[in-house]
Amino acid sequence: xxxxxxxxxxxxxxxxxxxxxxxxxTEGRVITSSQELGERLGISPAQIRKDxxxxxxxxxxxxxxxxxxxxxxxxxxxxxxxxxxIVVIGAGDIxxxxxxxxxxxxxxxxxxxxxxxxPEKINTSVGSFTVQSSSTMIAAIHxxxxxxxxxxxxxxxxxxxxxxxxxxxxxxxxxxAPITLNIPPHVRIQYIDPAxxxxxxxxxxxxxxxxxxxx
Amino acid sequence: xxxxxxxxxxxxxxxxxxxxxxxxxTEGRVITSSQELGERLGISPAQIRKDxxxxxxxxxxxxxxxxxxxxxxxxxxxxxxxxxxIVVIGAGDIxxxxxxxxxxxxxxxxxxxxxxxxPEKINTSVGSFTVQSSSTMIAAIHxxxxxxxxxxxxxxxxxxxxxxxxxxxxxxxxxxAPITLNIPPHVRIQYIDPAxxxxxxxxxxxxxxxxxxxx
Numbered sequence: 388x389x390x391x392x393x394x395x396x397x398x399x400x401x402x403x404x405x406x407x408x409x410x411x412x413t414e415g416r417v418i419t420s421s422q423e424l425g426e427r428l429g430i431s432p433a434q435i436r437k438d439x440x441x442x443x444x445x446x447x448x449x450x451x452x453x454x455x456x457x458x459x460x461x462x463x464x465x466x467x468x469x470x471x472x473i474v475v476i477g478a479g480d481i482x483x484x485x486x487x488x489x490x491x492x493x494x495x496x497x498x499x500x501x502x503x504x505x506p507e508k509i510n511t512s513v514g515s516f517t518v519q520s521s522s523t524m525i526a527a528i529h530x531x532x533x534x535x536x537x538x539x540x541x542x543x544x545x546x547x548x549x550x551x552x553x554x555x556x557x558x559x560x561x562x563x564a565p566i567t568l569n570i571p572p573h574v575r576i577q578y579i580d581p582a583x584x585x586x587x588x589x590x591x592x593x594x595x596x597x598x599x600x601x602x
Numbered sequence: 603x604x605x606x607x608x609x610x611x612x613x614x615x616x617x618x619x620x621x622x623x624x625x626x627x628t629e630g631r632v633i634t635s636s637q638e639l640g641e642r643l644g645i646s647p648a649q650i651r652k653d654x655x656x657x658x659x660x661x662x663x664x665x666x667x668x669x670x671x672x673x674x675x676x677x678x679x680x681x682x683x684x685x686x687x688i689v690v691i692g693a694g695d696i697x698x699x700x701x702x703x704x705x706x707x708x709x710x711x712x713x714x715x716x717x718x719x720x721p722e723k724i725n726t727s728v729g730s731f732t733v734q735s736s737s738t739m740i741a742a743i744h745x746x747x748x749x750x751x752x753x754x755x756x757x758x759x760x761x762x763x764x765x766x767x768x769x770x771x772x773x774x775x776x777x778x779a780p781i782t783l784n785i786p787p788h789v790r791i792q793y794i795d796p797a798x799x800x801x802x803x804x805x806x807x808x809x810x811x812x813x814x815x816x817x
Contacts, residue, residue: 401801402797402801405801406781406795410781429782465805466804466805467804471800480702480703484695484698491800494801495804534807535804559803559804561803565705566625567618567621569642575802577799577802578799579794579796580621581703581776582711585686585706585709585710585711585750585792587617587790588776588790588792589682590679590680592686592774592790
């Protein structure tokens with residue numbers, strides 16, 4: 388199954404399905420349907436059935452999906468049926484918040500190390516971690532065999548940090564710095580930039596335009 | 603121009619173009635091309651030209667785009683040629699980090715208020731803000747005419763907070779709680795959930811699979 392090519396647009400929706408199914412599981416639910424999932428997620432039931440049928444189909448028409456089985460299958464496809472160590476680069480507000488976040492563990496991830504280049508931050512505590520010096524980063528990541536990193540440094544430093552991470556063997560980067568990075572094709576990258584998300588919505592705000600302050 | 607319908611998928615790419623153009627502007631650049639933008643962003647130049655041609659086209663074949671002019675036009679389309687006040691709900695790690703973040707102002711946004719329901723957090727300081735009680739939230743938002751909110755509360759409280767925000771007149775929500783919210787059609791919502799982004803990438807990690815710990 389894992390050798391079959393699955394279009395990236397479908398892979399992109401699977402974590403959304405998984406999150407909702409895990410929520411249902413927490414609520415004690417056993418069975419769901421593409422209709423119910425669709426209503427929760429604002430995605431058409433036909434789309435959900437089509438996406439899930441890529442993997443041989445987990446449900447039968449009329450009987451619905453067994454939530455726990457579907458969770459297990461999606462975790463396997465997404466390879467989060469294990470726990471991936473993550474390194475966090477940057478011990479500022481965002482890096483620290485991410486390192487302390489308790490919600491990764493049951494979704495396949497565990498923060499393992501946090502690095503910063505600022506001498507005032509090195510050796511300080513962030514949650515249960517001690518901030519390590521960036522100068523030791525490449526060797527530490529390489530030795531631990533870590534493949535996943537989060538960049539939470541200022542934009543001006545993000546590309547250099549990314550280059551070092553890739554040299555250290557990192558294959559997946561979640562970048563919080565508000566800048567597009569130049570990454571070789573064998574490395575995956577995802578971006579989190581709240582201003583981008585906000586700017587996607589303001590175009591549609593039509594009422595109350597008398598309120599905002601002209602820049 | 604603002605009355606013309608622009609497909610949402612194009613609106614979604616414009617903030618990415620804008621961020622890159624503002625970066626170029628900071629670097630002192632005056633003119634760019636769809637080729638250069640495309641290389642920076644990993645988007646095809648043809649796509650960029652097509653997207654920008656939706657608005658009458660800002661550049662001429664062979665002469666490129668005047669960066670400052672393009673920035674101004676994109677800001678108008680996205681309605682970030684003004685500064686929108688934002689409310690932040692939840693003064694935990696993420697809410698506090700967002701409230702202190704200095705990078706919103708020159709991208710069209712300003713955090714105006716932060717609320718929390720925890721008596722231990724109310725009246726404490728977060729950056730230059732004093733955390734206000736959630737009990738006053740609806741009235742305060744309504745009175746200030748604020749349209750944009752960020753939710754940074756635990757998943758279990760997020761739907762109730764969203765309902766209150768919508769009652770208060772909020773039209774755009776950036777939700778950091780890892781749960782899909784039920785929102786009426788006239789309200790826009792965007793999600794930030796780092797685990798979702800990470801799970802989009804792990805499917806592709808094939809090397810080093812001996813390293814991760816089996817859950």
